[in-house]
Amino acid sequence: MHRWSQIFIPTLREAPADAEVTSHKLLLRAGYVRQLGAGLYSHLFLGNRAINKIVAIVREEMDTIGQEFHLPALNPREIWEASGRWAGMGDNMFRLKDRKGAELCLAMTHEEVMTSIARSELRSYKQLPQIWYQIQTKFRDEPRPKSGLLRVRQFLMKDAYSFDIDEAGLDESYAKHDRVYRRIFTRCGLNFLAVDADSGAMGGSASQEYMVYTDAGEDLIASSSSGYAANVEKATSKLAAVEDLAATGDGLPELIVTPGKGAIADICEFLSILPSQDIKCVAFMGTPAPPPVQGGTSGVIQAPPLRPVVAFLRGDHQVNENKLNAAAGTAELRPMAPDELELHIGGPAGYLGPVGISEVMTQGSLNGLNSGKSLDKLKGVSRENAAEGLKTIVVMDLGLEGRSNLVAGANKLDYHLRNVTPMRDFKPTMMADVRTVNEGEPDPIGGEPLRIGKAVEIGHIFKLGYKYSKSMGASVLNRDGKETTPIMGSYGIGVERILTAAIEQSASLFAARGQADMYALPPSIAPFQVVVTITNVREAQLLAAGETIAKDLSAAGFDVLLDDRDERAGVKFKDAELIGVPFRIAIGKKLAEGKIELLNRLTNQTDDIYAAEAVQHLRAALTGQQATIAD
RNA sequence: CGGGGCGUAGCGCAGUCUGGUAGCGCACCUGGUUCGGGACCAGGGGGUCGGAGGUUCGAAUCCUCUCGCCCCGACCA
Numbered sequence: 001m002h003r004w005s006q007i008f009i010p011t012l013r014e015a016p017a018d019a020e021v022t023s024h025k026l027l028l029r030a031g032y033v034r035q036l037g038a039g040l041y042s043h044l045f046l047g048n049r050a051i052n053k054i055v056a057i058v059r060e061e062m063d064t065i066g067q068e069f070h071l072p073a074l075n076p077r078e079i080w081e082a083s084g085r086w087a088g089m090g091d092n093m094f095r096l097k098d099r100k101g102a103e104l105c106l107a108m109t110h111e112e113v114m115t116s117i118a119r120s121e122l123r124s125y126k127q128l129p130q131i132w133y134q135i136q137t138k139f140r141d142e143p144r145p146k147s148g149l150l151r152v153r154q155f156l157m158k159d160a161y162s163f164d165i166d167e168a169g170l171d172e173s174y175a176k177h178d179r180v181y182r183r184i185f186t187r188c189g190l191n192f193l194a195v196d197a198d199s200g201a202m203g204g205s206a207s208q209e210y211m212v213y214t215d216a217g218e219d220l221i222a223s224s225s226s227g228y229a230a231n232v233e234k235a236t237s238k239l240a241a242v243e244d245l246a247a248t249g250d251g252l253p254e255l256i257v258t259p260g261k262g263a264i265a266d267i268c269e270f271l272s273i274l275p276s277q278d279i280k281c282v283a284f285m286g287t288p289a290p291p292p293v294q295g296g297t298s299g300v301i302q303a304p305p306l307r308p309v310v311a312f313l314r315g316d317h318q319v320n321e322n323k324l325n326a327a328a329g330t331a332e333l334r335p336m337a338p339d340e341l342e343l344h345i346g347g348p349a350g351y352l353g354p355v356g357i358s359e360v361m362t363q364g365s366l367n368g369l370n371s372g373k374s375l376d377k378l379k380g381v382s383r384e385n386a387a388e389g390l391k392t393i394v395v396m397d398l399g400l401e402g403r404s405n406l407v408a409g410a411n412k413l414d415y416h417l418r419n420v421t422p423m424r425d426f427k428p429t430m431m432a433d434v435r436t437v438n439e440g441e442p443d444p445i446g447g448e449p450l451r452i453g454k455a456v457e458i459g460h461i462f463k464l465g466y467k468y469s470k471s472m473g474a475s476v477l478n479r480d481g482k483e484t485t486p487i488m489g490s491y492g493i494g495v496e497r498i499l500t501a502a503i504e505q506s507a508s509l510f511a512a513r514g515q516a517d518m519y520a521l522p523p524s525i526a527p528f529q530v531v532v533t534i535t536n537v538r539e540a541q542l543l544a545a546g547e548t549i550a551k552d553l554s555a556a557g558f559d560v561l562l563d564d565r566d567e568r569a570g571v572k573f574k575d576a577e578l579i580g581v582p583f584r585i586a587i588g589k590k591l592a593e594g595k596i597e598l599l600n601r602l603t604n605q606t607d608d609i610y611a612a613e614a615v616q617h618l619r620a621a622l623t624g625q626q627a628t629i630a631d
Numbered sequence: 632c633g634g635g636g637c638g639u640a641g642c643g644c645a646g647u648c649u650g651g652u653a654g655c656g657c658a659c660c661u662g663g664u665u666c667g668g669g670a671c672c673a674g675g676g677g678g679u680c681g682g683a684g685g686u687u688c689g690a691a692u693c694c695u696c697u698c699g700c701c702c703c704g705a706c707c708a
Contacts, residue, residue, distance in 0.1 A: 010641085012641090012642060012643095012658090013642075013643085013657060013658075013669065014642055014643045014657075015642085015643090016642065016643085017637080017642090017643070017644090017700095017701080018637090018700060018701050019701090020701075020702070028642095035700090037699085037700085038699085038700065038701090085708080088708085089708085091706095092706085092707075092708095108708080109708065111708080140707085142706085142707070143632080143705075143706050143707070144702095144703095144704090144705085144706075144707085146701085146702080151707080218707085460708090462708080464708095490708085492708095533667095535666080535667050536666055536667080538666075539666090567666095567669095568665085568666055568667085568668085568669080568670065569666070569667040569668065570666090570667070570668035570669055570670080571668080571669050571670095572667095572668090572669095573667075573668050573669085574668065574669045575669085577668095586667075588667055589667070597667095
């Protein structure tokens, strides 16, 4: 039992002006944290208590599948060179030198250290599988720390790594983590979603993120009631059928004069067609993605040429640059300049179309390009940014598949074409899903409308494959006595983000009830489960009753904070609310009838109960609140 | 790194344009009244105005440089 009169809980009536995000304001006002610098926070008593409760849950659940380690946060340069990430991490890694001048870094993650242990210790398939985890401080020199505890430069992460002999083993380790993660987040009282994540250009192995919907989040996710959930970077949807236009004339592409109708809205109005009957063109120059396996390169490499990447989509669709990057093998896209449009497509902005692009790269050439082979060049071109004359990568979105008689730019100022039918009138390098899903579209599995919203990522599980075990040379002997590279997975949970997400989630519920800037934490992670508020400590009976009840609750195993301060009741009620403790017992006037007041802040329900029955009532309220954990 | 904003008491702010030696609310300390929803009265403590340099008789205020923090974007295994 803790006495409020003797502990340090610096609550603030007003939030510092620097805090903008709800959870940030509340964490500061409630005295959970204080800021030391950009992306650096001190956890005070309450904050640390909440974090410790989260850590305890994570540990308890992780111990059911893995073994806890504790690795150094300070790492020598060598192991990061071995994996190729000393250079790859760039400015995001904190680097320093020791007194001898040896280079070190503060680890952003621990694939390297774990793999180095595996490399030197694991010898036989009989030792596999292994799941090793730790709960430890990570350092990342974020370009822009923000949103309180959401994006910081030093934070607690539970990171786990699995080593298996084969893919089937990895699948199992991955599934174990998925199961355990769901239990952890459920026990922490979060309303979360597991979503398909963009596994990036490398490898293409599976990856799943655990997200909590909140406006404070930085990711956009799409989900539906049928259980579909995906990061918008990757999400897709079913498309309702669109009625094609009837052919005109001989049914072949027909040039029409459309002066000043460069915008889709204008051309649609001009021709009385729907945007879905028009072909949109989005053109980029793309920086090639790095090759799949990185070496420990330290020399200067000549930058590979930019690639002309042109996407054609339905007029009412938006291009998704992540998907387009994946399709074109690029890492970054910038819009084409007018002379590049002319060069690679052959038309002016506003009148770009797929018909008549003379130099379309073939799928085969693109594959070759992505594996670092031959360049499929366009002859006789000289412009610095013209990608050394690379042929144009034309990507047709699947939303155009099977369509006919569409309207498209004619690659000629003030002209469009009608009767454009994909595959007959033009052939792209490839067809791919490169559009962004929209709110309300039917999801691809159950056809239920998609909800799109911001979310914060609280965990991520990832099938790493052989990237680290191979580059760092870990191997074991298999059943046949042959050297075999173990396959790895890595799995992370952001501990502070669980706290932040829980506050955001609760605050939005309170806001919906009309109570601004209020929240209550789930009992499992709240710094205290209950506050016993003695409304007036100068009344001996109230004080004595409060002491007794707090002692009884404490003896019964609850985390109790006794507010024995000599303050007015209003101040104490306000503070009890601010610190987000889910239950409050008020000892006041009704004690004359032997009664006290139990407030469940999660349900906003108040009950008068007999003082002598406080323990049983709180126990009942707590179990009623405890989320059921399904296995 | 590009764009924007802000640094004055623990927190929120005014004062800066037009230079004259710093103020308000909350918090804090003392005394009194009050006591179930951030009390009231009286008295009090606390600030080299982010830092450095310059202009001036005189700088929170003008000029130069610099540091820090926040927001948008870029970035974010």
